[in-house]
Amino acid sequence: MRGTGKADVFVMLAHPVDHAKSPGDFNALFEERGLDSLMVPLTCKPADFETFWAGLTAAQNVRGMIISVPYKIAVFEKCSGAHDRAARVNSANSVRRLPDGSWYADNFDGVGFIDGLKAANRQIAGKRVLQVGAGGAGASIAYCLAEAGAAEIRLNDIDASRAAKLAELVGRAFPDCRIAVGPADPRGMDIAVNATPVGMHAGDPLPLDVTGLTPDMLVVDIIMEPAETALLQAAEKAGCQIQRGRPMMAFQIEAMADFFDVDRKDRGNG
Template sequence: YKVAVYHKCSAAHDRAARVESANSVRRLPDGSWYADNFDGVGFIDALKANGHQIAGRRILQVGAGGAGASLAYCLAEAGADEIRLTDIDTVRAGKLAALVGRAFPKCRIQVGEAEPSGMHMAINATPVGMHAGDPLPLDVSRLTPDMTVVDIIMEPAETALLRAAKGIGCRVQPGRPMMDFQVRAMSEFFDIEGKDRGHG
């Protein structure tokens, strides 16, 4: 319902507006609704907190759906030098690449194959890997120990992709930190601690 919810709101943060998707909304004093999307925020903050560099890096991203769209924009915004985007829906991937490229022209983004040759980081932003027997989302035979591999899937905590990457010697990051940082950002969005509320 992220897209449907977004379209019910009268205003939105840029990161929600550019993907036309919201995972958090709040009522404003005038009674209208304001949308935001913390998929990319949580992802980027989690990477940075764990010492993973984004600026100047070449990144393979598999998945151009709802979460993937948010990630691609935020990776470009964070200074990624190049994004190789792949999705089973090549039309969707092409549209996203064009939109991100227009918004962040310093980032070279293009649609390519799900193989990480020449990349610093490989990201799985698809549901592939949630179930036993799922195929690997990218060509792990092209991974090298100097690469970082990230999977946004939270369950299982260690996907087959991450196990394969660890076996090669790659740095890895699972999906849970992304959710943890999303929750932190959402708590600020909803002012859970009441910092901006009137008292008395």
């Protein structure tokens, strides 16, 4: 039976939160495994974050949280420790409660992205990648692309200084990967990635110059809904291979479930 007084409670925190798919995914996982656990979507205005966070921390049966926009950096700063994946981008998309009541951060955006590509037999090593988006998810993805052996990454972001800073940091961590800021033009690239929210809403502009797409390219959009974004539609029309956003989340769910120890195998972690 789920939802008893002994239940492990998990939270999905975002603002707004109505687009979130992970609570449904996790609750389905809990049901499938017969776990007395549940995940609840919660939100608050950014001005109320400090009060809200204090309440979540005080709630002793909240074991873990998934964090989304705009709270990834703010939550990371509240944690007493972090995996390198989170520390190198100063951003958390998952936190787990430790035995002393403090929080430990990790970031599975890049993990889910890379694992989704690998599951579809997409090659990364040696490839040239255009990545549009250098924010929270984008930063994690850029590091993981370089770590997976991408030969070159061209970064583009509406905030050029943010893209430049990310390029410098990733290049320092993975010097074998050529990474620099450039236009959102896929010409000369093997893979084009949209790591922005542009495309979630009808009427959004295209995140990159689709006139530069050619049939030998792979186009990836991390947006889950709509599943077939305008970018992916344009890519299919150009004869490109495509990768939708859903696999990235599916593989994140697996990694997060282990991180949270939802099966209660090792409660020494918290």
